Amino acid sequence: MRSKWINRVLSVALLFTTLTTSVSYTFTTAYAEEAGASTQQSAQSGVSWPEAPEISAGNGILIDADTGAILYEKNAYTKCYPASTTKILTGLLTVENCSMDETVTFSRAAANSVTWEDSNLATKVGEQYTVEQALYGLLLYSANEIAYGLAEHVGGSLENFVEMMNARARELGAVNTHFANASGLYDPNHYTTAYDLALIAREAMKNADFRRIVSTQHATIPWHGHDYDRVLTNKNRLLSAYPGALGIKTGYTRAAGRCLAFAAERDGMTLIGTVLACPDWFTQAAALLDQTFDRYEMYQAMAENETVAQLPVLDGVIDWVGVTLRQPLSGPVAKGTIPSVRLTLPESLQAGFGTQEAIGVAELIDGDATIATALLYPAQSVGERTFLTGLGQAVRGWLVLGE
Numbered sequence: 001m002r003s004k005w006i007n008r009v010l011s012v013a014l015l016f017t018t019l020t021t022s023v024s025y026t027f028t029t030a031y032a033e034e035a036g037a038s039t040q041q042s043a044q045s046g047v048s049w050p051e052a053p054e055i056s057a058g059n060g061i062l063i064d065a066d067t068g069a070i071l072y073e074k075n076a077y078t079k080c081y082p083a084s085t086t087k088i089l090t091g092l093l094t095v096e097n098c099s100m101d102e103t104v105t106f107s108r109a110a111a112n113s114v115t116w117e118d119s120n121l122a123t124k125v126g127e128q129y130t131v132e133q134a135l136y137g138l139l140l141y142s143a144n145e146i147a148y149g150l151a152e153h154v155g156g157s158l159e160n161f162v163e164m165m166n167a168r169a170r171e172l173g174a175v176n177t178h179f180a181n182a183s184g185l186y187d188p189n190h191y192t193t194a195y196d197l198a199l200i201a202r203e204a205m206k207n208a209d210f211r212r213i214v215s216t217q218h219a220t221i222p223w224h225g226h227d228y229d230r231v232l233t234n235k236n237r238l239l240s241a242y243p244g245a246l247g248i249k250t251g252y253t254r255a256a257g258r259c260l261a262f263a264a265e266r267d268g269m270t271l272i273g274t275v276l277a278c279p280d281w282f283t284q285a286a287a288l289l290d291q292t293f294d295r296y297e298m299y300q301a302m303a304e305n306e307t308v309a310q311l312p313v314l315d316g317v318i319d320w321v322g323v324t325l326r327q328p329l330s331g332p333v334a335k336g337t338i339p340s341v342r343l344t345l346p347e348s349l350q351a352g353f354g355t356q357e358a359i360g361v362a363e364l365i366d367g368d369a370t371i372a373t374a375l376l377y378p379a380q381s382v383g384e385r386t387f388l389t390g391l392g393q394a395v396r397g398w399l400v401l402g403e
Contacts, residue, residue, distance in 0.1 A: 058277030059194040065270035067372040076194040083251030086184030092204040100132040110149040136219040140234040147183035201261045214247030300330035316351030322379035331372030351384040
């Protein structure tokens with residue numbers, strides 16, 4: 001059941017027990033469930049970001065992985081060709097719909113879907129890999145026939161899988177993206193934006209299997225027709241050259257140029273970025289990461305399970321209930337910046353509630369923009385006061401007074 005907007009004067013008792021005293025707090029009294037998911041990036045206008053670095057890529061973006069906050073962008077909403085970074089979504093749909101030990105059998109259409117100049121493993125008709133082995137071929141070696149075979153395995157046909165890709169992209173908010181195949185080979189109707197690709201990459205990196213595979217530098221898979229296995233080397237050179245690199249995928253076609261989706265972690269901050277049409281892709285990605293890590297830090301304003309307020313309870317077995325977060329309220333801020341926190345809560349709660357429905361939202365604010373949000377929940381369930389429970393409370397009160 002969705003909460004209704006409540007517009008009243010707020011009167012709450014605050015219990016900021018573990019917050020730094022330099023953070024300021026403001027309150028509003030309107031809350032709706034539509035306020036957003038547990039952690040959500042918002043518009044970046046009004047944020048006091050440092051001056052952004054310049055990159056040679058035609059299109060690029062860098063976001064905080066936890067909140068989605070945009071820390072840098074250049075032509076990030078312009079449509080362009082993604083090349084084999086397309087395989088990020090192919091891999092994501094595979095790990096979301098398959099177990100790693102399933103067997104993928106390659107059809108004639110899949111095996112014959114590539115030419116000699118395409119990136120491929122020369123997979124033959126009827127050859128088999130496990131899903132995990134196929135994913136190494138897809139995400140490390142960027143084999144195009146592996147993308148086709150996985151598409152058939154997951155979707156039943158390439159056409160159905162492409163429909164799944166476009167539906168999943170829309171779910172993630174990648175509304176300026178359209179896929180026509182599972183590999184990223186050129187098609188005029190196959191396009192994305194740097195921003196949309198970052199959204200897809202961010203979602204993919206939340207999956208443990210996907211994250212493990214794209215962070216692997218070398219993997220061994222069977223080499224059919226040989227007495228020894230094949231060793232695949234990840235084409236993403238950041239993994240071996242950049243400290244803290246986590247993946248994720250390279251891409252190249254003549255139409256797209258060099259494309260790279262990348263991720264790295266340092267000092268508790270994880271960044272995800274994309275550079276498209278970028279001749280010196282690895283150098284530019286490393287420079288963008290370095291400059292951003294140097295300029296930003298993660299700021300935690302509230303801890304997980306922290307009690308941040310007390311709300312009065314109407315007609316309840318208790319008169320007050322604590323308000324807590326189920327995750328930290330944290331986000332990236334320019335170093336030396338002290339953000340503020342805004343809590344949006346109702347004036348009071350009517351008894352008869354549990355702990356599963358959000359009752360408010362906490363926002364981390366920098367300037368005029370929200371960097372991150374976290375939903376607020378009652379710390380405990382509170383039942384309605386009946387005549388008997390009210391009488392029991394009164395008796396206990398008399399006994400205490402009589403001591």
